[in-house]
Amino acid sequence: MRGSITLHPEHGVNPSLGVCFWCGGDDGTVLLLGLNKGKEAAHRTCVGYDPCDTCKKNWERGVVVIEATDDQPDDDRPEIQSGLYPTGSWAVMTKDAVLRLFDGDSGESAIRHGKAYINKEAWDQLGLDDEPQGEQEVSGS
Numbered sequence: 001m002r003g004s005i006t007l008h009p010e011h012g013v014n015p016s017l018g019v020c021f022w023c024g025g026d027d028g029t030v031l032l033l034g035l036n037k038g039k040e041a042a043h044r045t046c047v048g049y050d051p052c053d054t055c056k057k058n059w060e061r062g063v064v065v066i067e068a069t070d071d072q073p074d075d076d077r078p079e080i081q082s083g084l085y086p087t088g089s090w091a092v093m094t095k096d097a098v099l100r101l102f103d104g105d106s107g108e109s110a111i112r113h114g115k116a117y118i119n120k121e122a123w124d125q126l127g128l129d130d131e132p133q134g135e136q137e138v139s140g141s
């Protein structure tokens with residue numbers, strides 16, 4: 001029936017905790033997957049690219065720069081933007097740092113949107129550690 005959950009015969013509403021793609025933390029959502037193609041739901045599931053409240057707060061401190069690739073990773077993750085797949089690495093940068101990193105209009109555009117996607121080569125040039133994921137700041141110095 002439309003709008004209802006078909007229960008799993010063994011796992012019932014078959015719940016799963018929502019996980020933030022960006023930090024791997026709980027995002028405060030609970031998914032009720034029901035039949036779920038006959039499978040037991042994973043204990044934790046990532047369903048999208050919306051940042052959790054903690055990540056959102058971090059991102060709002062500057063401009064978030066997100067590493068993205070045009071090769072779809074093996075986990076079949078969806079595009080975040082046409083032809084771009086986020087790797088999960090990101091950093092919050094000051095506006096000054098963004099203007100030094102990006103040429104001309106793309107720096108202004110990144111600041112206007114509060115975010116920018118960069119490829120692996122550009123990400124590697126930032127010289128950031130890959131671990132822990134996110135929560136790295138690039139200062140304007």
Ligand SMILES: [Zn+2]
Nearest residue numbers: 020023052055
């Ligand atoms: Zn998060």
